[in-house]
Amino acid sequence: MEMNDMVIISVDDHMSEPPEMFDKHLSGDAYATAPKFRKTDNGTSYWEYQGRKLPSVGLNAVVGRPLEEFGMEPTSLEQLREGVYDVHARVDDMNVNGIAASLCFGSFVSFDGSLFSKVPDKDQALVHLRGYNDWHVDEWCAAHPGRFIPCGILPIWNMDATVEEIKRLSAKGCTSVSLTDNPTMLGLPSIHNAYWEPFWKAITDADMTMCLHIGTGNPAPHASMETPIEAWISTMPMAIAVGAADWLNLEALKRYPSMKIALSEGSIGWVPYFLERCDFSHSRHHAWTHSTFEDEKPSKLFRKHFLNCFIEDEFGLRNLADIGEDMVAYECDYPHSDCLWPEAPERLWSTVNHLTDEQIEKITHRNAMRFFNFDMFKYNKREDLTVGALRAAARAKGVDTTPKSQGGEAPLAAGDKRVVTSGDIVGMFSRHAEAA
DSSP: GGGOOOEEEEEEOOOOOTTOOOOOOETHHHHTTOOOOOTTTTTTTTEEEEEEEEEEGGGGGGGEEEEEOOOOOOOOGGSOGGTTTTHHHHHHHHHHTTTEEEEEEEEEOOOOOTHHHHSSSSHHHHHHHHHHHIIIIIIIIIIHHHHHOOOOOOOSSSHHHHHHHOOOOOOOOOOEEEEOOOOEEEEEEEOOGGGGGGHHHHHHHOEEEEEEETSSOOOOOSSSSSSSSHHHHHGGGGGGHHHHHHHOOTTHHHHHTTTTTEEEESTTTTTTHHHHHHHHHHHHHHHHHTTTTTTSSSSHHHHHHHEEEEESSSHHHHHHGGGGGGGGGEEOOOSSTTTTTTOOHHHHHHHHTTTTTHHIIIIIIIIIHHHTTTOOOGTSSSOOOOOSHHHHHHHHHTTOOOOOOOOOOOOOTTTTOSSBBHHHHHHHHHHHHOOO
């Protein structure tokens, strides 16, 4: 196999929702009260919903910018590549990056849709959440069949409505949902509470995958406001380990052996030690903790239920045997700052070319297709979805990948060369929240 022969699915990408997203899916009062796209006096964009103002943030959509212009400032759609918010331009950007198919998380609603859990009028929120799912499945994903894995969001504050929405999404062909990895952060019962029992049954009956994206519940901690921002960014993927341990101890895994959990944007290099530690802890403490693992090692249970998703992880791929080659999948993270667009195939190939062809096939697309019940070859021929074929299509269309200066606000004053800290970024958020 050569690099251009790879077929790549990204199981973690993002989009900035377009201003007209609800136009075809809501009407009357439901449309009038839906989230609204606004602009500030200085031209940056934000969404407004039930008194909350939600700006677009730089690092969430910096693809195509020169590296020196990366930042966390609020932005406008005009500063972004069209592929961030336009599905047809997105496919062009996927082609030039050799990405055959993509699973996309939302932005202003948050990755797990928790915006709707946080607003006061839950009746409205339920209507608008369903409208969001209709847009995502019927408009964004359906625009290019076989190129997107639909991923819904759920009204988890209302369990009856959640079960109903799972069934409704399943009927639409949606095979995954995005959830917080810690619902107590939303004021809901923990995953170990009986409140979730109808959910476990409904989600496994529908054979849906649950995506737990970093940052949706357990926060990525930073030591202080004086901590350099790079320290905070460096530890963000590993924050998923807290949620992974909690979910691995979920008693429902025993009762629902087909349950599927994807650790989105969590990477894989930490997994071997995590599993070693879980097994060691169980061996030392199960006599008094009464854990639910019984005679099964935690590491074995983990490899049954959890898909591990990586962007760039050379160490993890060198230790694939300790993770499990059937439970690892690639992610591009377009258009976030970790995204390697338009050179994802080159970077991926440099870290997988020591593996067998079968292992590469699993990591690049087969595991994703199996885990998400996604048959992209139903709509497109395999030979048309290779890195080489997609890039040829992009060249024929003339997709421009030249880095473009997009302007924006620097976190420090002009001439200030000190290290950017967590406090600088938090302060930037606060200033713009007040101005919106």
